[in-house]
Amino acid sequence: MTAVNTSAASGSANSASQRGAGDLRDLGMDDFLKLLIAEMQNQDPLDPMKNSEMLQQISQIRSIGATNELSDTLGSISDGQNISTASSLIGKQVQALTDDGLIAFGVVNSVQITPDANGVRQLELKINTGEEVISAKLEDVFTILPSSADNPEADSAETT
DSSP: OOOOOHHHHHHHHHHHHHGHHHHHHHHOOOHHHHHHHHHHHHHHHHHHHOOOHHHHHHHHHHHHHHHHHHHHHHHHHHHHHHHHHHHHHHOEEEEEETTTSOEEEEEEEEEEEEEEETTTTEEEEOOOOOOEEEEEEEGEEEEEOOOOTTTTTHHHHHHH
């Protein structure tokens, strides 16, 4: 019996098991191919893998790769739409819930993208309340009012 070097494949398998179940979607085509080659090298010569089984595994990894690509694309589209929505709020009066659980009411001065503790990008609005500038997340905005420049009746109602 000949010795088979499986260190590269076992390294991939070990790194995959150390990542945890949630990170398995990060396995790339290279990782899959290393595992497939190791599987083929270590298979029982009296009962080798059938071509149909190998093709099924390859089609499954391609399907997973396509799903991940679609998910990334949809995430990018969603990010772009959120940035567009947030930027359209600049100059508008909003009410939003802050991270402290307070309600901020004021005019949106700017929009900022910042990573949270997990590295996920968050869209923050900078709201000028007249006394201070407060940050609030886009998804925490619950009232949007037109700016006073967009609503001349608001100016006349404030002056009367």
